Amino acid sequence: MESAKVIETLGLRKTFRDFWRRPVVEAVKGLDFSVRQGEVFGLLGPNGSGKSTTIKMLLGLLHPTAGEIRVLGAAPSDTRVKARIGYLPEVSHLHPFLTPRETLMYYASLFGMSHGVAARRTAELLTMVDLAHAADRAVGRFSKGMARRVGVAQALVNAPELLILDEPTSGLDPLGCREVKDLVRLLARNGVTVLMTSHLLADVEDVCDRVAILDRGVLRAEGQIADLLRKPDAVRFLVEGLSEEEASALRRELEARAGCRVQQDFPAMSLEAFFLQVVAQDGRLRTFEMAPFLQAEHVPGKGPA
Amino acid sequence: MIKAVTQSVRRIGGVALLAVRASLRTKVVASLLVLLTVCVAVLPGVVKGDGTPEGDVHILLAYTLGFAFGIQCLATLWASCALFAAEIDSERMSLSAVKPVRAAEFWAGKWLALLALNAAVLLVVYAGVYAQLAWRMHRSGWEAADRPVSRRVTRPVLPTPREEARQTFELMRQKDLLPKGLSEKAVLRALEEKAQERYDVINPGEQVRWQFRLARPLREGEPVTVRVKFDTEYSTREHVKGVCRLSCRERPGKTVEVALDDFTQNALEFAVDTRAFASEEAGKEASRSGGNGLREFELVFLHAGDPHKSSALMVRFRQDVALLTPGGSFEANFARAACVQWGVLALLAAFGLTLSACFSLPVAAFVATVLLVLTMVGNSVVQVVTEEDEALWRNRIGIWVSRGVHGASSQAMSVEPLKALTNGERIEVGVLGASLAWNVAWLPLLLAVAGCAVLRRRELADAD
Ligand SMILES: Nc1ncnc2c1ncn2[C@@H]1O[C@H](COP(=O)(O)OP(=O)(O)OP(=O)(O)O)[C@@H](O)[C@H]1O
Numbered sequence: 036m037e038s039a040k041v042i043e044t045l046g047l048r049k050t051f052r053d054f055w056r057r058p059v060v061e062a063v064k065g066l067d068f069s070v071r072q073g074e075v076f077g078l079l080g081p082n083g084s085g086k087s088t089t090i091k092m093l094l095g096l097l098h099p100t101a102g103e104i105r106v107l108g109a110a111p112s113d114t115r116v117k118a119r120i121g122y123l124p125e126v127s128h129l130h131p132f133l134t135p136r137e138t139l140m141y142y143a144s145l146f147g148m149s150h151g152v153a154a155r156r157t158a159e160l161l162t163m164v165d166l167a168h169a170a171d172r173a174v175g176r177f178s179k180g181m182a183r184r185v186g187v188a189q190a191l192v193n194a195p196e197l198l199i200l201d202e203p204t205s206g207l208d209p210l211g212c213r214e215v216k217d218l219v220r221l222l223a224r225n226g227v228t229v230l231m232t233s234h235l236l237a238d239v240e241d242v243c244d245r246v247a248i249l250d251r252g253v254l255r256a257e258g259q260i261a262d263l264l265r266k267p268d269a270v271r272f273l274v275e276g277l278s279e280e281e282a283s284a285l286r287r288e289l290e291a292r293a294g295c296r297v298q299q300d301f302p303a304m305s306l307e308a309f310f311l312q313v314v315a316q317d318g319r320l321r322t323f324e325m326a327p328f329l330q331a332e333h334v335p336g337k338g339p340a
Numbered sequence: 341m342i343k344a345v346t347q348s349v350r351r352i353g354g355v356a357l358l359a360v361r362a363s364l365r366t367k368v369v370a371s372l373l374v375l376l377t378v379c380v381a382v383l384p385g386v387v388k389g390d391g392t393p394e395g396d397v398h399i400l401l402a403y404t405l406g407f408a409f410g411i412q413c414l415a416t417l418w419a420s421c422a423l424f425a426a427e428i429d430s431e432r433m434s435l436s437a438v439k440p441v442r443a444a445e446f447w448a449g450k451w452l453a454l455l456a457l458n459a460a461v462l463l464v465v466y467a468g469v470y471a472q473l474a475w476r477m478h479r480s481g482w483e484a485a486d487r488p489v490s491r492r493v494t495r496p497v498l499p500t501p502r503e504e505a506r507q508t509f510e511l512m513r514q515k516d517l518l519p520k521g522l523s524e525k526a527v528l529r530a531l532e533e534k535a536q537e538r539y540d541v542i543n544p545g546e547q548v549r550w551q552f553r554l555a556r557p558l559r560e561g562e563p564v565t566v567r568v569k570f571d572t573e574y575s576t577r578e579h580v581k582g583v584c585r586l587s588c589r590e591r592p593g594k595t596v597e598v599a600l601d602d603f604t605q606n607a608l609e610f611a612v613d614t615r616a617f618a619s620e621e622a623g624k625e626a627s628r629s630g631g632n633g634l635r636e637f638e639l640v641f642l643h644a645g646d647p648h649k650s651s652a653l654m655v656r657f658r659q660d661v662a663l664l665t666p667g668g669s670f671e672a673n674f675a676r677a678a679c680v681q682w683g684v685l686a687l688l689a690a691f692g693l694t695l696s697a698c699f700s701l702p703v704a705a706f707v708a709t710v711l712l713v714l715t716m717v718g719n720s721v722v723q724v725v726t727e728e729d730e731a732l733w734r735n736r737i738g739i740w741v742s743r744g745v746h747g748a749s750s751q752a753m754s755v756e757p758l759k760a761l762t763n764g765e766r767i768e769v770g771v772l773g774a775s776l777a778w779n780v781a782w783l784p785l786l787l788a789v790a791g792c793a794v795l796r797r798r799e800l801a802d803a804d
């Protein structure tokens with residue numbers, strides 16, 4: 036069954052102009068793509084390829100020069116649509132004089148939430164992004180990653196159905212990266228649609244169902260990540276606990292059976308895994324838990340109403 | 341429906357709270373308060389008065405409050421210019437703009453924040469000035485007559501300048517005296533200006549008569565003060581003498597006569613005790629008419645100077661002749677003056693906000709300053725414009741802009757609260773209401789509509 040399209044663009048174009056309306060850059064050149072309900076969609080591309088520009092047009096922050104956009108079935112400027120979206124910009128533009136708590140309360144108030152609901156969600160989100168200890172310090176003095184965490188939290192305050200993340204892992208430590216990836220996966224499992232951009236291809240590979248690759252404003256490739264990356268005629272085995280001689284024997288056996296060369300190596304632990312292991316020894320590695328209100332809002336398996 | 345309204349109120353509240361926090365934590369308000377404290381605390385000490393209570397009152401009410409208001413006007417204009425512009429320029433707006441907030445809610449929230457901040461600052465300034473006033477009164481033991489008062493101003497019963505202009509116009513038309521080549525509107529405008537400035541010439545030996553009708557009748561025993569401003573040649577002032585006779589329709593037969601021989605001061609003021617009108621006969625009359633108060637007065641002024649030495653007196657009777665009667669407490673009037681100023685600040689805030697929605701901070705601040713200057717010179721531009729200037733279309737735009745700015749600003753500034761306070765004139769509640777309706781409702785609404793239209797169309801992620 037084909038699920039509903041949450042984002043759909045048709046011939047989307049954006050030309051930036053200078054003060055005299057002369058064209059300066061054509062950042063997006065006729066983009067067609069769609070994101071379906073409940074999937075995690077990755078928008079990839081080199082620097083300056085138009086990813087952020089596309090996202091800003093989806094949010095109504097920039098007006099397209101040409102083309103059509105439907106987000107959750109309506110135009111991006113519709114406030115009813117805005118109420119169902121969460122957005123994390125490339126750079127977290129936070130008000131430096133506010134504390135994380137006040138920041139979240141402010142954005143909650145923009146959704147028309149009552150003080151009680153806003154306060155509860157704020158507390159849960161602060162715990163989730165591990166900022167409860169710094170909840171009452173001004174964000175202006177926060178480290179980049181800490182500010183990023185506040186940004187992630189504010190994107191979730193309305194329990195969005197559609198989450199748009201522009202480079203969500205930039206500035207985060209491996210721990211934070213992993214938590215964001217866990218979060219995205221958990222949200223997706225509960226029916227939230229996610230559109231994210233990233234340069235860290237490993238991150239994209241970990242969480243995205245589908246990707247599109249953008250280059251200089253043009254869509255170069257699009258599809259299921261598994262389909263795009265599959266090497267159709269190669270198989271890899273991973274075996275643990277073999278001695279070196281046993282491994283060599285096994286390889287020779289396989290070569291004889293398959294009639295071709297078989298590659299053999301001893302995989303090292305990834306640096307990320309090693310880092311997490313070291314931090315875990317300090318007892319700092321906490322188990323990531325999604326904020327309770329997000330779980331309650333999004334019942335697993337069934338997309339939000 | 342109700343849910344939508346409460347949500348909207350919460351959004352506006354959120355935006356307003358952010359603006360208040362921004363101005364409190366970025367020390368805008370703090371530095372303003374320091375400046376104002378210096379102004380309120382130091383200025384009255386530095387400016388040397390003439391030592392009289394009247395002088396002290398003038399320094400506190402006219403200079404100190406005026407200076408503080410000037411500072412507050414600039415601060416409000418500047419802060420409001422920054423409110424949208426800074427947020428858009430720094431791209432912080434992009435985070436708020438993706439939330440389900442309407443442009444009008446952003447505008448209203450920020451404007452309300454400015455209103456609240458201005459109210460708080462005004463409260464501090466006025467409390468400070470009042471405390472000083474009370475302290476001076478206490479320290480130097482001012483007499484009741486020296487204390488600031490609040491009095492109703494009643495001007496002579498006359499047709500309004502507009503009515504008079506119309507009458508004159510009809511008369512001129514009948515006699516075919518209308519100037520050729522001028523539009524009816526231009527003639528009427530000129531006639532109206534003339535009517536406003538019209539004066540009586542009183543030669544020695546002549547007398548003039550003015551009728552007054554009080555809006556609120558006087559009770560027996562309440563004083564009535566006569567104020568007349570004369571224009572005369574300075575060199576002959578010493579020789580001018582006059583006699584004022586005040587009578588009251590409700591108490592016929594009695595006239596209070598005051599001889600005036602010091603015309604060296606421009607404005608003459610003297611109080612009349614209304615008990616002087618009481619007589620047995622009049623008392624009977626009063627009781628027959630149900631003890632009604634005194635309402636209708638007649639003032640006769642006789643030029644009693646030496647015809648050889650003194651010259652004629654001139655009185656612009658629409659502006660310079662008035663009866664002053666008790667009109668509530670000074671404190672209430674003081675508070676009304678604060679309200680008038682608050683209204684002007686609200687208008688400035690709306691003006692700055694809308695500019696801020698249209699332009700980046702430097703441009704908005706520049707445009708605001710230019711328009712402020714235009715309001716100051718607009719008056720003179722409007723007055724010197726001739727029909728010929730207007731015939732050229734390239735002049736017309738400038739003239740229209742000046743006229744528009746002048747029209748709006750003169751309406752906005754039509755009440756002069758500090759002048760009223762120093763002159764001890766009551767600011768009528770109706771006048772205050774009209775001023776607030778214009779400054780806090782109508783003009784801001786227009787500005788808000790314009791600002792929101794721009795805000796909706798603007799690309800809020802664009803950093804330039
Ligand atoms: N406000 C603007 N005015 C003019 N040009 C702009 C503006 N914003 C973006 N551009 C241009 O549009 C192009 C695409 O920019 P965009 O920010 O969308 O790239 P991106 O794919 O997000 O890159 P990155 O990976 O570095 O974030 C760039 O050439 C950029 O210079």
Ligand SMILES: [Mg+2]
Nearest residue numbers: 086087088125
């Ligand atoms: Mg980008």
